[in-house]
Amino acid sequence: MNKKIKVARIPWTIKLVPLVTLLSDDDNEYFGVSKHKEKVIEVAEQGHPNHVNNVLCHEIIHAIVSEYRIAALHDEEGGHDESAVQQLAVGLNEVLTSLGIDLVAVIRGKK
Numbered sequence: 001m002n003k004k005i006k007v008a009r010i011p012w013t014i015k016l017v018p019l020v021t022l023l024s025d026d027d028n029e030y031f032g033v034s035k036h037k038e039k040v041i042e043v044a045e046q047g048h049p050n051h052v053n054n055v056l057c058h059e060i061i062h063a064i065v066s067e068y069r070i071a072a073l074h075d076e077e078g079g080h081d082e083s084a085v086q087q088l089a090v091g092l093n094e095v096l097t098s099l100g101i102d103l104v105a106v107i108r109g110k111k
């Protein structure tokens with residue numbers, strides 16, 4: 001299931017994928033990835049809906065930090081401040097959930 005979004009007017013694609021396709025080269029499991037060159041966010045669709053929504057928000061925040069080049073959320077090595085990204089993601093998901101918005105359901109086209 002793919003859905004297009006825009007970040008800083010740039011089209012990105014959100015894909016809900018099986019967890020197995022997100023296995024990294026070092027066999028570590030991860031639940032989401034934002035591919036900044038390809039403008040693709042992939043999120044594992046398995047798991048508790050709240051967790052999947054948190055992961056989706058996390059990857060969307062990464063896309064926003066990149067496309068808007070938010071300097072304050074980059075670390076010294078040029079990566080993103082993961083702790084800040086995660087706090088923003090949890091907060092965003094909390095707000096959406098309190099409004100009755102299930103982002104994963106929206107991506108799946110069920111709402």
Ligand SMILES: [Zn+2]
Binds near residue numbers: 058062
């Ligand atoms: Zn991250």
